[in-house]
Amino acid sequence: MREHWEAWLGTGLRIALIVVIALVLRVVVRRSISRLIKRMHRDDKRRAGSPSRGSALLANPERRIQRAAAIGSVLRSAASVLVLGTAALMVLSQLSIELGPLVASAGILGVAIGFGARNLVTDVLSGMFMLLEDQYGVGDRIDAGEASGTVVEIGLRVTTLRADSGELWYVRNGEIKRVANLSQGWATAQLDVEVRAEADYAQVHKVITTVGEELHGGGPPWDELLWEPLEVLGLESVSMDTMVVRAKGKVAPGKAATVERELRRRVKEALDAAGIAQVDPAAVTLEKLRAAPPGTLRNTEG
Numbered sequence: 001m002r003e004h005w006e007a008w009l010g011t012g013l014r015i016a017l018i019v020v021i022a023l024v025l026r027v028v029v030r031r032s033i034s035r036l037i038k039r040m041h042r043d044d045k046r047r048a049g050s051p052s053r054g055s056a057l058l059a060n061p062e063r064r065i066q067r068a069a070a071i072g073s074v075l076r077s078a079a080s081v082l083v084l085g086t087a088a089l090m091v092l093s094q095l096s097i098e099l100g101p102l103v104a105s106a107g108i109l110g111v112a113i114g115f116g117a118r119n120l121v122t123d124v125l126s127g128m129f130m131l132l133e134d135q136y137g138v139g140d141r142i143d144a145g146e147a148s149g150t151v152v153e154i155g156l157r158v159t160t161l162r163a164d165s166g167e168l169w170y171v172r173n174g175e176i177k178r179v180a181n182l183s184q185g186w187a188t189a190q191l192d193v194e195v196r197a198e199a200d201y202a203q204v205h206k207v208i209t210t211v212g213e214e215l216h217g218g219g220p221p222w223d224e225l226l227w228e229p230l231e232v233l234g235l236e237s238v239s240m241d242t243m244v245v246r247a248k249g250k251v252a253p254g255k256a257a258t259v260e261r262e263l264r265r266r267v268k269e270a271l272d273a274a275g276i277a278q279v280d281p282a283a284v285t286l287e288k289l290r291a292a293p294p295g296t297l298r299n300t301e302g
Helices: 002-049 061-094 099-116 118-133 201-216 256-273 281-291 294-301
Strands: 141-143 148-154 158-162 168-172 187-196 231-238 242-251
Touching (some): 002 061, 118 148, 187 201, 201 231, 201 256, 242 256
Antiparallel strands (some): 187 242, 231 242
16 A cells, blocks of 8 residues: 555656646746747847838838737747647656557547648648748738738738728638738839820930939938839830830839829929920820811711
8 A cells, every 4th residue: 555655646746747847848938939029029129220211111010019929929829739738748658548549549630620620720820921921011011812901910810901992801811822012122103104296205205304303302201202213214105196105213112103193293294394295185086086087087976
């Protein structure tokens, strides 16, 4: 009887030691992960303190915080499962329970659950890789194929988007086959200026170039949105009545439409001041009808 008590006591002490070590190790690992996440926050703030023009727009605090929090949560959960699972197996081994059949049963059960919830597993794995690779974050404007808009929230299973018209889209991460991030790096503003065919191309080229230089070096906010002067690419198309001159420039991400509107306004004013009339499509069509032979005009009206 005494020997049994000694064996039970020894087994109980070993189990208690395993549990204590596992709990302490779990706390240490989780705190280490939390400190690592906090250090990443400090490094991001330090880099954001003296940003360059391209990196300043990527320093979204909310995006960084949510991404770091999600990664930290995944790492802490994985560490807890690993430590506590190992401790549980060691405790079962101390109780002289055969682990082979138990592990085999758990493996079969895991396969069955994984097969039944394969879409959920796919969503979670895609969300983890998306966060680790920093494909997009809160505040970014993305095109996810089926839906596009500004990222409101990122989860391991679902990404929430706010569309331009206001509706919320809940997109499963596993359903995102390709994604275009419209808020990282830079964008391109493209301008097509249509003038009459008899206009002086060299003068039109000079007007567009001057407008681009003035907008680029004219102070805030346009010098922060248009990152370089306009590049006039040349004639995009030529017809009997009109010619189209195309220009483009590198702009801040997500600001291409804003810069293009301002460029159109300034180019029109500059062309009017230079005496170069832009083309009115309705007026061109009317002139063609007036210049057409009477028979052709009657056929068109009929």
